[in-house]
Amino acid sequence: MKEIxxxxxxxxxxxxxxxxxxxxxxxxxxxxxxxxxxxxxxxPNSAISAVLKSFHQEPLHYEGELCFLFEEGRFSxxxxxxxxxxxxxxxxxxxxxxxxxxAKAFDGSLVFSExxxxxxxxxxxxxxxxxxxxLIQAADTALMIHKPQEMLAEIQxxxxxxxxxxxxxxxxxGVGVIQSGDVFTVSVKDFDAEIIHATWIAD
Numbered sequence: 001m002k003e004i005x006x007x008x009x010x011x012x013x014x015x016x017x018x019x020x021x022x023x024x025x026x027x028x029x030x031x032x033x034x035x036x037x038x039x040x041x042x043x044p045n046s047a048i049s050a051v052l053k054s055f056h057q058e059p060l061h062y063e064g065e066l067c068f069l070f071e072e073g074r075f076s077x078x079x080x081x082x083x084x085x086x087x088x089x090x091x092x093x094x095x096x097x098x099x100x101x102x103a104k105a106f107d108g109s110l111v112f113s114e115x116x117x118x119x120x121x122x123x124x125x126x127x128x129x130x131x132x133x134x135l136i137q138a139a140d141t142a143l144m145i146h147k148p149q150e151m152l153a154e155i156q157x158x159x160x161x162x163x164x165x166x167x168x169x170x171x172x173x174g175v176g177v178i179q180s181g182d183v184f185t186v187s188v189k190d191f192d193a194e195i196i197h198a199t200w201i202a203d
Contacts, residue, residue: 002048004166006069006077006115011164016043016110017155018065018083020100022145022170038146038154041100043083043168049108052200053084054178056106061087062178063171064129064137064186068148069115070165075148079115080127080186080196081168084108084178112166113186113198121148124191129174132183139172146170178202 001012020039021032054060062082069077083104090103126140141147146154151167180202188196 002045004048004069004079004112004115007117011069013045013048013069013164013166014162015045016047016166016168017159017161018043018104018168019146019151019170023139023143023172024145038151040155041104043105043110046107047105047110049111051108052082052111052178052184052202053108054180054182054202056084056086056108058086058088060109060178061085061175062129062131062184063175064127065168065171066125066127066139066141066188067112067115067169068121068152068167070152070161070167071163075118075121075152075167077115077117078121078125078188078195079166080113080188080198081166082111082184082200083168083171084110085175087177111200113188113196116188116195122190125188127186127188130185131176133185136176137172137174141169143172144169 003010003012018041065081065083067079067081068075086103090100093100093103129137182202184200186198187194
């Protein structure tokens with residue numbers, strides 16, 4: 001089982017639940033319709049990778065997201081994830097009304113920063129993602145259509161969450177293609193205090 005780092009411990013998530021279309025600007029960016037209810041898709045444990053890939057049968061797109069670790073009935077830690085997407089394939093699947101997993105859940109389709117333990121979800125959580133030094137994505141929880149606690153309640157209404165599971169909260173505008181050699185740097189802040197800093201170089 002693939003593991004994530006939470007402080008001084010390692011955890012193997014049984015599953016990753018992803019929220020789609022959770023920022024208005026990103027919905028407009030991809031010319032999607034605003035959904036009437038939350039959009040969910042899944043990534044398996046095997047999607048987790050320490051290597052940021054730029055290609056897997058086709059060029060990959062990055063989508064940066066705040067992520068929350070579930071333990072003992074609540075979100076106990078926050079991290080950052082890059083949801084890697086086969087955009088060409090996803091577009092074809094959407095046109096046919098088919099599930100997205102072939103474009104979203106392949107091996108290596110997810111990289112995580114470390115996770116930082118939290119007592120509660122701060123209203124000041126935000127992130128900035130840079131590619132080769134240029135700001136490409138930025139968002140905070142205030143911009144989310146569905147807030148983290150809403151996500152948790154909705155998921156628990158139809159699915160059992162196990163300790164170690166992760167919820168990815170959706171991506172803001174600014175998604176794009178990954179090129180081999182691109183350097184991605186993320187800063188996650190709680191108001192003005194940086195709590196996570198991570199860097200990946202695309203393979």
